[in-house]
Amino acid sequence: MKWFYVENGQQAGPIEETEFPRLVRLGKLRGDTLIWREGMANWEPFSAACPQEFAATLTAPAATDPAVTGDESACAECGGIFRRDEMLPHGNVFICAGCKPVFLQKLAEGAKLNTGKLDYASIGTRFGAAVLDGILLWIVSFVTQMLLMAVMASTSRSQPNLAIVIQIILFLVGMAIGLSYETFMIGKYGATLGKMAVKIKVVTADGGPVSYSRALGRYFAKFLSGMICFIGYLMAIFDQEERRALHDRICDTRVVLK
Numbered sequence: 001m002k003w004f005y006v007e008n009g010q011q012a013g014p015i016e017e018t019e020f021p022r023l024v025r026l027g028k029l030r031g032d033t034l035i036w037r038e039g040m041a042n043w044e045p046f047s048a049a050c051p052q053e054f055a056a057t058l059t060a061p062a063a064t065d066p067a068v069t070g071d072e073s074a075c076a077e078c079g080g081i082f083r084r085d086e087m088l089p090h091g092n093v094f095i096c097a098g099c100k101p102v103f104l105q106k107l108a109e110g111a112k113l114n115t116g117k118l119d120y121a122s123i124g125t126r127f128g129a130a131v132l133d134g135i136l137l138w139i140v141s142f143v144t145q146m147l148l149m150a151v152m153a154s155t156s157r158s159q160p161n162l163a164i165v166i167q168i169i170l171f172l173v174g175m176a177i178g179l180s181y182e183t184f185m186i187g188k189y190g191a192t193l194g195k196m197a198v199k200i201k202v203v204t205a206d207g208g209p210v211s212y213s214r215a216l217g218r219y220f221a222k223f224l225s226g227m228i229c230f231i232g233y234l235m236a237i238f239d240q241e242e243r244r245a246l247h248d249r250i251c252d253t254r255v256v257l258k
């Protein structure tokens, strides 16, 4: 007899009646879980529709379940019944050989999350990245500004008082280049090319990726850090724990080793 049941609002199955005890033990079948088989007019709660001999399994503790003998346990991953000496014990649960790779993978990922300790980049490494980015941006800005200047000079030769306007435009263009470079690179890759070169990246306090808006905010916060003789940057030296510069504190970011 093939049965179907509702799991997370979705139809699951088909399952044989013999699988009822296992699914009950896994918590997938409860008294109010809707089940159905061919011949039934409607879906009905498991407690009402299940055959009499399985009704007992609803409340029966796992130890008295006839499906599990003294040498066997249900796998905590897939729920299958296996001989315990062929399974991997973990705490008070057992994992079958088939689920072992997946389980160990999960464990490794969980362990990485749980340690929560980030490898904060030293001020020297960050300085190196800033120098590389500085050189790169200087070259790009220089070339762009030269081209712009050439274009503007040729169109406004008769009006020398436009020099200031040109200066302002050049400044804004330079800033736009820096702003889009930092926001895009950090928002998309977590690092500018300079940071990539020295293998560091910008993350949130919990090690997650930095959004575009946070990357943009951080760009402006760096102005603040640079304003008073770069004291905002130097703050990273004195933050023994997490090596935060002023802009990292403002935007709640950290710079870590990749």
Ligand SMILES: [Zn+2]
Pocket: 075, 076, 077, 078, 079, 080, 095, 096, 097, 098, 099
């Ligand atoms: Zn398993």
